[in-house]
Amino acid sequence: MLAVLLVAGATRAERPSLRVGSKSFTESYILAEIVAQIIDEAGEARAERRLGLGGTGLAWGALAGGAIDIYPEYTGTIAQAILKDPALTSVGAMRAALGAQGVVVSEPLGFDNTYALAVRRDEASRLGLRVISDLARHPGLRAAFDAGFLERADGWPGLQRHYGLRFADVRVMEHALTYPALADGRVDVIDVFSTDGQLARLDLVLLADDRRFFPDYTAVLLARRDLAERFPQTWAALQRRLGGRINNAAMAQLNALADLERRSFAEAAATFLGRRSGETPQRRGGELARLTLEHLQLVAVSLTAAVLLGLPLGILAARRRRLAQAELMGVGVIQTIPALALLSFMIPLFGIGQVPALVALSLYALLPIVRTTHAGISSLDPRLIEMTTVLGLRGWRRLAWIELPLASVTIMAGIKTSAVLTVGTATLAAFVGGGGYGTLIVTGLALNDVRTILAGAIPAAVMALVIHAAFEALDRLVVPRALRAAASAAR
Amino acid sequence: MIALRHVTKRFGDRVALDDISLTVEPGRTHVLLGSSGSGKSTILRIVLGLVRPDAGEVSIDTDGASGPPTRHIGYVVQEGALYPHLTAARNVMLPARAAGWSAERQSARLEALAALVELYPELLARYPHELSGGQQQRVSLMRALMLDPPILLLDEPLGALDPIIRASLQTELVRIFGELRKTVVLVTHDVREAFVFGSVITLLNHGRIVQQGTLADLAQRPADPFVSEFLRAQAPPPAMTRDLRP
Numbered sequence: 001m002l003a004v005l006l007v008a009g010a011t012r013a014e015r016p017s018l019r020v021g022s023k024s025f026t027e028s029y030i031l032a033e034i035v036a037q038i039i040d041e042a043g044e045a046r047a048e049r050r051l052g053l054g055g056t057g058l059a060w061g062a063l064a065g066g067a068i069d070i071y072p073e074y075t076g077t078i079a080q081a082i083l084k085d086p087a088l089t090s091v092g093a094m095r096a097a098l099g100a101q102g103v104v105v106s107e108p109l110g111f112d113n114t115y116a117l118a119v120r121r122d123e124a125s126r127l128g129l130r131v132i133s134d135l136a137r138h139p140g141l142r143a144a145f146d147a148g149f150l151e152r153a154d155g156w157p158g159l160q161r162h163y164g165l166r167f168a169d170v171r172v173m174e175h176a177l178t179y180p181a182l183a184d185g186r187v188d189v190i191d192v193f194s195t196d197g198q199l200a201r202l203d204l205v206l207l208a209d210d211r212r213f214f215p216d217y218t219a220v221l222l223a224r225r226d227l228a229e230r231f232p233q234t235w236a237a238l239q240r241r242l243g244g245r246i247n248n249a250a251m252a253q254l255n256a257l258a259d260l261e262r263r264s265f266a267e268a269a270a271t272f273l274g275r276r277s278g279e280t281p282q283r284r285g286g287e288l289a290r291l292t293l294e295h296l297q298l299v300a301v302s303l304t305a306a307v308l309l310g311l312p313l314g315i316l317a318a319r320r321r322r323l324a325q326a327e328l329m330g331v332g333v334i335q336t337i338p339a340l341a342l343l344s345f346m347i348p349l350f351g352i353g354q355v356p357a358l359v360a361l362s363l364y365a366l367l368p369i370v371r372t373t374h375a376g377i378s379s380l381d382p383r384l385i386e387m388t389t390v391l392g393l394r395g396w397r398r399l400a401w402i403e404l405p406l407a408s409v410t411i412m413a414g415i416k417t418s419a420v421l422t423v424g425t426a427t428l429a430a431f432v433g434g435g436g437y438g439t440l441i442v443t444g445l446a447l448n449d450v451r452t453i454l455a456g457a458i459p460a461a462v463m464a465l466v467i468h469a470a471f472e473a474l475d476r477l478v479v480p481r482a483l484r485a486a487a488s489a490a491r
Numbered sequence: 492m493i494a495l496r497h498v499t500k501r502f503g504d505r506v507a508l509d510d511i512s513l514t515v516e517p518g519r520t521h522v523l524l525g526s527s528g529s530g531k532s533t534i535l536r537i538v539l540g541l542v543r544p545d546a547g548e549v550s551i552d553t554d555g556a557s558g559p560p561t562r563h564i565g566y567v568v569q570e571g572a573l574y575p576h577l578t579a580a581r582n583v584m585l586p587a588r589a590a591g592w593s594a595e596r597q598s599a600r601l602e603a604l605a606a607l608v609e610l611y612p613e614l615l616a617r618y619p620h621e622l623s624g625g626q627q628q629r630v631s632l633m634r635a636l637m638l639d640p641p642i643l644l645l646d647e648p649l650g651a652l653d654p655i656i657r658a659s660l661q662t663e664l665v666r667i668f669g670e671l672r673k674t675v676v677l678v679t680h681d682v683r684e685a686f687v688f689g690s691v692i693t694l695l696n697h698g699r700i701v702q703q704g705t706l707a708d709l710a711q712r713p714a715d716p717f718v719s720e721f722l723r724a725q726a727p728p729p730a731m732t733r734d735l736r737p
Contacts, residue, residue, distance in 0.1 A: 480576035482618035
């Protein structure tokens with residue numbers, strides 16, 4: 001037994017790794033887990049999980065850029081968001097278009113995660129509802145739709161025209177609340193995603209899209225071609241065990257395991273693969289320590305880079321008044337780029353993982369440091385600065401002996417602000433696979449599980465406080481004694 | 492010797508100095524007298540090279556002194572302009588540190604200067620905000636003298652002090668200038684101070700020289716009604732002088 005474990009451990013270490021990606025919602029996490037477990041079982045490679053990437057742009061960017069090898073995607077998304085050709089509908093056509101980019105498309109997995117309309121089973125049998133067309137004969141029904149569905153062209157407005165539907169009442173409602181409303185009989189029709197975990201729990205009927213209005217969101221795997229070439233058995237195993245093997249009901253069951261029964265994605269995946277989930281990977285304790293280390297690393301490295309870059313930039317701005325305007329504006333503009341967008345810009349340049357996160361975080365941390373350095377130095381008493389010339393202090397001496405010490409209180413305040421902001425912003429690193437506390441927050445958001453979100457958010461808040469306190473202590477080292485006394489007297 | 496020839500300086504539309512010609516003899520104390528805005532501080536700043544004149548020439552002849560002009564000119568301003576993050580000693584030694592003096596040479600000079608300006612050596616370990624205004628000005632003077640420059644420029648050095656301290660420091664400065672035999676230019680708006688310090692007084696008004704001479708010259712042979720007006724404005728009220736007469 002021990003020998004087997006040792007051998008397994010040894011071969012495991014030698015095997016090349018395959019990086020499995022997912023987006024940050026339950027179904028994507030579960031499918032990626034299934035893929036990862038099949039890869040490990042096939043024995044050619046070792047799965048490395050890069051889960052929870054923050055959206056199609058990031059996941060596709062990571063695959064195209066070679067930062068991940070495989071991830072689950074939907075045909076509708078491939079046509080509209082990746083190939084930007086809504087006319088493409090067949091998997092064959094997508095396979096040809098993506099093949100040109102070195103990406104292979106698996107057999108469809110067997111389910112279609114698209115919009116659908118749901119009614120209660122008793123109501124369906126009483127009124128004889130089987131397909132969406134049947135609804136046109138019952139204008140007395142009441143509907144509740146989620147805001148997105150109510151507004152999108154491929155949602156209610158289009159559907160209404162396509163089928164000629166009319167309801168007695170159409171109200172807007174939060175998606176999570178539509179299920180209880182339907183179950184209680186407060187409404188009769190709701191919009192759902194066809195693999196929602198809730199569908200497996202409530203006795204509902206999905207009405208078939210008989211006049212084919214909703215676009216297809218058939219699940220497939222996208223992989224880099226060299227995966228299929230270098231690991232033929234693994235690719236074959238994935239095709240064999242997943243191609244056409246998961247129908248809508250099965251996917252809804254798996255989603256329900258994670259969303260409603262609070263099982264881990266790995267457990268849900270193991271259930272599908274027909275295994276009892278052996279080792280629940282060491283939960284919280286060890287994980288929190290690892291995430292703390294990752295998060296601290298993100299903050300420390302990016303803040304150091306920001307200080308090393310921001311101080312000279314701030315000094316330069318204080319020296320050249322013309323340049324200062326352009327420079328401060330440039331740094332300010334970076335700050336206005338939404339964090340997720342900035343992160344996604346990094347992917348083509350740096351792939352996914354810690355590096356793009358570090359670059360983005362450093363850029364974000366720059367503004368307060370550059371600003372306070374510039375303000376601190378250029379607001380010094382001009383008589384004191386003029387005296388440096390008279391005393392023969394020039395260049396670096398003037399900077400190191402007079403200007404930086406005098407401006408240190410202000411500059412340190414900027415660095416402190418940056419540090420605390422970075423602890424918060426670093427939680428977004430998880431969207432590009434950068435690790436840290438954000439991993440828990442992203443997972444928690446996918447599961448709509450407040451406890452998991454807090455498990456990431458609370459340590460992040462604590463770290464922000466600790467770092468703030470650490471910088472207060474650092475002030476004692478950096479700020480000259482007399483200036484500290486003056487500053488606290490002014491307070 | 493310091494010589495200004497036909498020096499003119501404008502700040503925007505305002506004429507700060509209008510065709511100023513002035514000679515300061517070596518080893519003498521020369522007072523620039525005038526109210527604020529008369530241009531007296533600008534003259535010092537031009538001599539220091541902090542301000543460039545629009546027209547005219549400035550020549551400074553300090554026989555034998557070399558290096559950048561600031562090495563042979565000491566400068567003291569109102570309220571001292573001491574660096575708040577450095578102790579008094581560090582402030583004083585700053586120019587010597589920049590000039591690359593050895594630590595021994597620096598502390599020896601520091602000690603000698605403390606004795607000259609009569610500052611308790613233990614005060615040198617204090618920060619400027621822990622010193623009185625008079626002590627700060629003594630430290631500031633020490634800093635100006637650190638490199639032993641032949642020329643000393645003082646811009647209202649006692650302007651921010653209360654009258655009693657001011658009077659005693661005036662007496663002391665006169666003694667120090669006498670001992671050092673340096674070329675001193677002192678700027679003040681105070682007629683009494685001009686009288687205490689200056690063998691030569693230059694009275695300025697709106698960027699022009701009104702009259703140059705001893706106080707007696709100014710009082711007895713005013714070049715201009717402004718001279719008498721300026722002196723009268725600062726004279727003690729007649730009733731007071733009568734009462735003080737023995």
